[in-house]
Amino acid sequence: MTAPAATALAPGLTEELRAAVGEAHLLTDPSIVASYETDWTGRFHGRASCVVRPADTAQVAAVMTAAARAKATVCVQGGNTGLVGGSIPVDGAVLLSTARLTVLEPVEVAAGQVTAGAGVTLAALQRHVRAAGYDFGVDFAARDSATLGGMAATNAGGERVLRYGTTRAQILGIEAVLADGSVISRLAGLPKDNTGYDVASLLAGSEGTLGIITRLRLRLAPLLTERAVALVAVDGIAGALTLLQTARNRLPTLEAAELFLADGLALVREKTGLPAPFAAEHPAYLVLECAGRTDPTDDLLAALDACDADVLLDATVATDTRGRHTLWAYRESHTEAINAAGVPVKLDVAVPLTALGELVAALPTTIAEAAPQARLILFGHINEGNLHVNILNATDRAEAVTDAVLHLVAAHRGSISAEHGVGRAKSRWLHLSRSPQEIAMMRAIRQGLDPDALLNPRVLLDAPPPTDRGPAGANSA
Incomplete structure (x- = not known):
């Protein structure tokens, strides 16, 4: 089934977006926009009315002000290395790319901190801070493509959580644009600041549903050679x-x-x-x-x-x-090897270490019952009980496989998302990891900050599962 055509922009919005980011950075040619509409696994697909590429926080704010006035939904995309359909545009939304938010300020050597734009890749940050005798506490294989904004929005983990913690633990300050175009900026980097709610921690892990992260104040680690x-x-x-x-x-x-x-x-x-x-x-x-x-x-x-x-x-x-x-x-x-073998159903889960052996033992049977031809490949971060469950030959049974695996994880007191986020792919199973009271609190926070649900619609909350396509099909996310 072919994905539906993109919805046309509201009258006047095109001109406002062009004025906000410049002619060269408002992309409307369908052949160019298409390159932003599929995730890197090839599983999730959507449609955008256009792509905007702002260069700084002020331009992001101008885009959101125009979008809010037109009641236009906006989807946010960084390096597009996500695995849960959260960075793919839906329903003809405006796709806001953070690729040009690449400011890298000098390392503050005395404080061991740096301020960086949301579009900076992890590898670029590593090169920058290592030249000053520091390192960054988060690392993983997608370092050349993954961007800091996306890492913060999903609270990415990776290979060094054992020693340094997740991305949230590295964030000392944040700048973000809210759904109405207003700007929140707290970049002083104070390690001690008990003046109310922790805005940075709230936005980290919110998957772009509360605001668009534009800059981050980051804690650095010693460079251990x-x-x-x-x-x-x-x-x-x-x-x-x-x-x-x-x-x-x-x-x-x-x-x-x-x-x-x-x-x-x-x-x-x-x-x-x-x-x-x-x-x-x-x-x-x-x-x-x-x-x-x-x-x-x-x-x-x-x-x-x-x-x-x-x-x-x-x-x-x-x-x-x-x-x-x-x-x-x-x-x-x-x-790399899994993607070379086919389009996988990828599930990122975690269980207490006391349940890890039981989970690994039960997964083959559970998956075979949902998709008899499936091929299971497991790897992960063992200290956190975090498994990456990769299931080949199962795209036509993706919903059944996902349902079976996530219920099995929940039965072992685990989380349906350890580090990749919930996105659109797993939103209908959020109740397996969050209580009704927690979900109600999350909804209330989102309603307060984005009452018209303009930012990343159907991500995390209020989202039916995306349709996904294997090599033979073509469905929208």
């Missing part, structure tokens, strides 16, 4: 958890603990050509990374030596840059 990475084979989830406990207790330098399984390794090797990491195959694998000001290799080796031989089946350690990148490739190539 001495690193060691271990790829460890274990006997399964129980062994992985035992090893994790040992590593946490013995390694204050531990920065990342990443999990993947035999099926995922086989797919990665098939699609990337990477060699087998060990002579024998094993049920599960962990990537552990330690970072410090002095070489952490000896401590890492000692922690591995402390593990029982029936838990730790094999291991290899790298300290040089090339070797570390090679070991990380077995984990970070999962997303």
